[in-house]
Amino acid sequence: MTTYEKPIPVRDELTEGYWRAAQQGVLVIQRCQDCHFYVHYPRELCPRCLGRNLAFQPVSGRGVVYSYTVMHAALLPGFGPDVPYLCAVVELDEQRGLRMLGNILNAAPGEISIGDPVRVTFVTVAEGVVLPQFLVDGQASGA
Amino acid sequence: MTNYLRGATAFIGLGKTAVSRQPEMTFGGLAVEASRRAIADAGLRPNDIDCLIAYTRPTEMHTQGMVDGLDRASVAYVQEGLGIETLRHHADVWGPGANAFAPSLLGAQAIHGGQARYVLVYAVLGRPLKRKFGELSAREWGGAAQFALPYGFGNNVQTIAVFARRYMHENGLSREDLWRAIANSRKWAMRNPDALLGEWLSYDDYMSARMIADPMSLYDCDMPVFGAWAFVIAAHDDAARAPKAPAYISAIQLGQGPRPTVWELWDDYTVMAPSYAGRDLWENAGVRPDEIDVAQIYDGFSPLIYYHLDAIGLTNGHDGPGFMRGILEGDQPFPVNTFGGSLGYGRAQGASHLYEAISQARGDAGDRQVADCDVSVATMGGFMVGATAVVTRERRT
Numbered sequence A: 001m002t003t004y005e006k007p008i009p010v011r012d013e014l015t016e017g018y019w020r021a022a023q024q025g026v027l028v029i030q031r032c033q034d035c036h037f038y039v040h041y042p043r044e045l046c047p048r049c050l051g052r053n054l055a056f057q058p059v060s061g062r063g064v065v066y067s068y069t070v071m072h073a074a075l076l077p078g079f080g081p082d083v084p085y086l087c088a089v090v091e092l093d094e095q096r097g098l099r100m101l102g103n104i105l106n107a108a109p110g111e112i113s114i115g116d117p118v119r120v121t122f123v124t125v126a127e128g129v130v131l132p133q134f135l136v137d138g139q140a141s142g143a
Numbered sequence B: 001m002t003n004y005l006r007g008a009t010a011f012i013g014l015g016k017t018a019v020s021r022q023p024e025m026t027f028g029g030l031a032v033e034a035s036r037r038a039i040a041d042a043g044l045r046p047n048d049i050d051c052l053i054a055y056t057r058p059t060e061m062h063t064q065g066m067v068d069g070l071d072r073a074s075v076a077y078v079q080e081g082l083g084i085e086t087l088r089h090h091a092d093v094w095g096p097g098a099n100a101f102a103p104s105l106l107g108a109q110a111i112h113g114g115q116a117r118y119v120l121v122y123a124v125l126g127r128p129l130k131r132k133f134g135e136l137s138a139r140e141w142g143g144a145a146q147f148a149l150p151y152g153f154g155n156n157v158q159t160i161a162v163f164a165r166r167y168m169h170e171n172g173l174s175r176e177d178l179w180r181a182i183a184n185s186r187k188w189a190m191r192n193p194d195a196l197l198g199e200w201l202s203y204d205d206y207m208s209a210r211m212i213a214d215p216m217s218l219y220d221c222d223m224p225v226f227g228a229w230a231f232v233i234a235a236h237d238d239a240a241r242a243p244k245a246p247a248y249i250s251a252i253q254l255g256q257g258p259r260p261t262v263w264e265l266w267d268d269y270t271v272m273a274p275s276y277a278g279r280d281l282w283e284n285a286g287v288r289p290d291e292i293d294v295a296q297i298y299d300g301f302s303p304l305i306y307y308h309l310d311a312i313g314l315t316n317g318h319d320g321p322g323f324m325r326g327i328l329e330g331d332q333p334f335p336v337n338t339f340g341g342s343l344g345y346g347r348a349q350g351a352s353h354l355y356e357a358i359s360q361a362r363g364d365a366g367d368r369q370v371a372d373c374d375v376s377v378a379t380m381g382g383f384m385v386g387a388t389a390v391v392t393r394e395r396r397t
Helices: A016-023 B027-041 B075-082 B102-112 B143-147 B156-171 B175-189 B203-207 B236-240 B281-285 B304-312 B320-329 B351-361
Strands: A028-032 A054-058 A062-071 A085-092 A099-103 A117-126 A129-136 B009-016 B051-058 B089-093 B118-126 B211-214 B227-235 B247-256 B292-296 B375-382 B385-392
Touching: A016 A028, A016 A054, A016 A129, A062 B156, A085 B156, A099 A129, B009 B027, B009 B102, B009 B236, B009 B351, B027 B051, B027 B075, B027 B118, B027 B227, B051 B075, B051 B102, B075 B089, B089 B102, B102 B118, B102 B227, B102 B247, B102 B385, B156 B211, B156 B304, B175 B203, B175 B304, B175 B320, B227 B236, B227 B351, B247 B281, B247 B351, B247 B375, B281 B385, B292 B351, B304 B320, B304 B375, B304 B385, B351 B375, B351 B385
Parallel strands: B051 B089, B051 B118, B292 B375
Antiparallel strands: A028 A054, A062 A085, A062 A117, A062 B211, A085 A099, A117 A129, B009 B227, B009 B247, B118 B227, B247 B385, B375 B385
């Protein structure tokens, strides 16, 4: 495998479960087992009820584009060849305000709008490193 | 709540260094030089100062290998540099959530609370010296960054881009409106010899500028600079005896928004922390919005002006874009960012906005002085950090 220049996630005690599930092609988000609130990024206490009963739980992987930017500059290592690339803020269907970041892989800059439906996909970028990413739904890509 | 600080204290001395793209002094040197000037402007000597409060922060948050005096300037470093023997009260404001107006509020509180008589506060800013802008010191990054950097998302310009995109979508803001925010700051920067971007920017030149993170182009971002700004604060009765006119502090307010460690994930991209710093501002300051003579509205990125105008309700029935159109096209002239703003003067993270607001209220703004200026307003912040300030020539109680 050629050298992967981009930053890769560093797992920690709180996020290990998230990245392990991604390796198996499953998007999981922490959910409070007491008040059923989804929590992202992972924490130890639920910020809504302050309980300690959080567990990773699979989600649908479907959502909409809340906002996005088209990057015309490579401000991080390894992104030069990707410019221009799409960075999206995705709101997952499970809960209002439940958001995550990702790139949209099957749309060119200019083809994306706020509110577009997206679904998760998984990309292996390095040995043991799998990133959840997004595809615009309902386009002809068939990806 | 009652604002017990209204009219209790005043700014009595100001000092600053020139701003520059490349460092002309270390952080410590800049802080001591600006402080020395502020103390002299207040008619005091360094050992009259009994409280020192710092805002010290590199442009980027990554702080490994930073050396006090070189890359930041702590109270300890500056106290020693000024030859101040002892302090009764002191604080360093820095790190995530550091707010450039916080030292002034803490200073006014210290005086009103009886912990100090003469407070010196300063802000010193610049880029980390040994690293290119935007460069990371590690390829791998943990914490919240593990969910952002792998996607090529890891710089404030991208965060403001996604906020602005959403604001434009919901509120009908256009790139022409963003240009007006820049044009207004540039218009005033042309009258300030200290400003680094004192040239007019035409709409055509703006629209053909290099895009960084759409809709943020090069000109929508302020320019990182090195510089320091210092302020001396005293009780109102000491201020009345100061050699130069004081600017009385009617209100300084801070605010922090939800999810302050991961603001890219917060709920509503059309509101930022300045809205929380703007709550009840006029009531607390004892002034009406129609009494404002001059306003320094934070413009570290061009869209921020519109968030701040929403936050303090200065537009008085107009929407933000209508307000800025009126300013630039002359049918509603109002002085905003009279020093050139961050977009024309350089990135001072709000310290220069407060500095200019005080200068205007003291009648000390030179060629840019607004005639008969009494009520002077400054705001700063973006994302999770916000602050507002009202200073006046006439003391309000």
